[in-house]
Amino acid sequence: EDQVTQSPEALRLQEGESSSLNCSYTVSGLRGLFWYRQDPGKGPEFLFTLYSAGEEKEKERLKATLTKKESFLHITAPKPEDSATYLCAVQGSNYQLIWGAGTKLIIKP
Amino acid sequence: DTEVTQTPKHLVMGMTNKKSLKCEQHMGHRAMYWYKQKAKKPPELMFVYSYEKLSINESVPSRFSPECPNSSLLNLHLHALQPEDSALYLCASSQPGQGAHEQYFGPGTRLTVT
Numbered sequence: 120e121d122q123v124t125q126s127p128e129a130l131r132l133q134e135g136e137s138s139s140l141n142c143s144y145t146v147s148g149l150r151g152l153f154w155y156r157q158d159p160g161k162g163p164e165f166l167f168t169l170y171s172a173g174e175e176k177e178k179e180r181l182k183a184t185l186t187k188k189e190s191f192l193h194i195t196a197p198k199p200e201d202s203a204t205y206l207c208a209v210q211g212s213n214y215q216l217i218w219g220a221g222t223k224l225i226i227k228p
Numbered sequence: 229d230t231e232v233t234q235t236p237k238h239l240v241m242g243m244t245n246k247k248s249l250k251c252e253q254h255m256g257h258r259a260m261y262w263y264k265q266k267a268k269k270p271p272e273l274m275f276v277y278s279y280e281k282l283s284i285n286e287s288v289p290s291r292f293s294p295e296c297p298n299s300s301l302l303n304l305h306l307h308a309l310q311p312e313d314s315a316l317y318l319c320a321s322s323q324p325g326q327g328a329h330e331q332y333f334g335p336g337t338r339l340t341v342t
């Protein structure tokens with residue numbers, strides 16, 4: 120059964136304290152893995168698509184990496200405005216997205 | 229600026245009302261989606277339109293009726309809803325087809341059923 124698990128559920132960091140969020144997945148025929156950011160009461164904001172193991176993408180303080188079993192979202196020197204819920208989703212041979220439950224990130228000034 | 233817009237932002241309706249949610253995308257995409265999202269949960273797929281034709285209906289109750297008038301517009305007609313239908317309703321669009329295409333979401337409509 121296709122499945123996506125995100126950890127931790129919540130992460131509290133001090134401003135400037137780097138860390139990583141994890142997205143573990145089992146899916147038949149991975150077509151792509153997506154990272155989104157969601158602020159409370161708003162729609163998810165697309166961040167990255169990763170297609171194959173070994174791929175990396177960066178945007179400002181965020182860097183996403185992919186292996187055959189998991190993806191990491193690395194946050195370097197985060198700022199309070201990086202506080203949000205980060206969602207991971209995978210697309211397998213069935214083209215529907217399978218979503219993780221998300222990681223709520225809180226950055227304290 | 230978001231290129232997927234949704235109206236209204238908030239909607240309160242009684243269980244006997246009929247209302248519609250509207251979505252418009254300006255990205256040239258030919259696939260559009262409706263999702264329902266409850267608090268602290270990920271989005272839950274409801275409907276998928278591909279080239280203006282309904283391609284997926286995730287066993288959604290008939291009190292939700294989607295419509296795709298053209299390639300840029302998507303509506304969700306609501307009738308005789310239940311309080312448990314209160315949620316954030318999200319519209320998204322993407323390139324069509326079975327490749328890995330990122331979906332772009334609108335800001336959502338917060339629906340409260342009283």
